[in-house]
Amino acid sequence: MKLFGLDIRRAGGAMAQRIEPPVTAQAAAGDEGLLAVGWGSLGAPGAVRGLPRVTPETAAHHATVFACCNNIAGDLAKVPLKLWQRQGDGQDVRVREHAAGELLNGEAAPGVPANLVRFAAVYAYALRGNGHIYGPRDGGGELMRLDIVRQGSVSMLRDGLERFYQFEDGAGVQRRVPARAMVHLRYMAEDGWTGRSPIQVAAESVGIALAGQRAAARNAAGGTTKGVIKLGDNYEGEEQRVRNARRIKDAMQDPGGDGWIVTNPDEDVKALDISAADQELLSSRKFDREMLAGIYRMPPSKLQMLEYGVKANGEQQAIDYLTDCLLHWSALVEAQLDVALLTRAERAAGLFLRHDFGALLQPTVKEQYEALNRAVGGPFMLPNEARAKIGAPPVAEGGTLNPAPNMTRAAAPGRDPEGDDA
Template identity: 30%
Template structure:
């Protein structure tokens, strides 16, 4: 049975055959092997040290940022500590996780699988009681003909439970269809596959007899018993711990090295380049994952600031806007919003911070207590007073003073 273009058109009704084929293809691609033969999945790529470091660093750095719920004021904002959602975001989203663990887990899900999900448990009047993390691999998301999303979650017994969209917190990474997110793993499979293959090649080299590539030469034909004993001896005496153990060669067998070393095969260069490639996919500065070749004292601080603004900030915005869309009601969104506090990560060195605070304090923009709070230090009574230079006056007062000094006539001035 062939599918017409009409049945595949997104505004038309999807046929059961199309859905079945899509599910079948998705099942086959789930464990798709790269051209190197390495199977690239969210689980296997975590064996690549650079990928593990990227996921750990980004998820941990996001989790260590304070996440607050704020209330908008006519001028400025204040922390909405009395709102029932505030303690869930700030400390305990559920009975077994801290806010740090919750944010780190769902951020890691986005980095590896493109999406992060949590069940929103609501009580009387729509009050949020808990945020329960869900396994990404068990969730199936579809867009209906009316553009609403349908969430089906498979429980531990394999039964699919339909979840109402208002009860699901859905965090998306880069998305191409607006429904589900994608990850570098999906579109850079060969880069991850080559990194996995390079690690496996090195492991196999050291897991053998650490002799390097070579061949066993025999003047004639090796008998079956001798071949079997050679196999068993090589297997039993293999490994790094047996590198100096002798191997008995029978019937005139001679080992001949091919003269190739790992350096000749550019093994180390390949591993280093793949590390940089993975870091590039996650927009991670190389020095954050231990690649220090191009790092200097003068550019480390700039790279660290770029990491905050270019790498972490987009993930923070995804979190903040998803919380506003999924967790807050339409009425609450008018007055409340969630936001990460980036002050600690955006601070420069001591000298730069001092100059920054001095300039804002000198024009009355910051009080002493404002500066102490930004530095995570204790405030003091009377520290909320703001100061301005005594020799400075508003522009209007200066104009009036100039007119009076000129004899009271403002004409021509």
């Protein structure tokens, strides 16, 4: 720098070299630019013109979509999500003293139960294909809480292989956190990070269902033509013509009317019932319901579609629901929670999360007692272990296995043995 022709630059101070960011061609980015800034959850446009745009918000208005997402999220939220550790001998031991287990089953955040947080995340996961839970950590790396975030306002940013999330927390503060502080449940992620909604993947089929529902709603709300009034030409003025037409219309819509309408000789009234096309449209809604249930792997009985029959045994029906539907969703949720909430060292030590579906397969009192009776008399279960399962206190004689039913027992004392040699 020069002043009045003199160089007043500090001696020995080299000028800092200016570094420009690298410039890449626009074509190299392709279509991933919008996904990189969080626009991957926009509604999928259909290839057929005229079908409604399929978005999570519009699809949630369909009762079948809501029922499927509500059943999946509700059943995964009401069962305990327990933390286990697999030992070297293959035995799984319950881990109770851990922040993840407490936050997932107790109080996730101040005043917010854990079941509510899990329900919100899994519901958004099933509906949108992406569910988020904010999990900040302290300086030691321990989980502090699990917060619900507004699922539709989370943007994922990308810096190479690193991922960052921008969202608004419960206090109304805009945050940008690394992937380590965010539980991101993503479904059918082709790149491993960007989840896709099942209703947007099958956008055309879901669009047909939404179009059928809207047509049925318009028909039920009176949005279609109900009748035709043919008026004569012998009216003195337009006002008299309109007044007579309104009189006939009111008589047709009067629920207390006797069914008789008085008209002029050259006039006619014709009521239009539901057309054959509308009847076929309403009957096709049953197919739409079956199709949406198939997308979510939901058994018909869970949607009260009882025309297909029900299982003779309620327990078998619950087992089929567990194996056909819930295990598909729970396995993906458990795997992503393991990576997000457990450290690499904890996972290497054998820690993992698993839903306890015993609440869904709860037996009756009779079935439980019969099973415990067989287990104790088997024998492979101690009597005290069986008593603990039903909440009864242990007894002094319950610490040893009962003898097998076919074991030869010694003669009771004080009783003479039978036989000729007695």
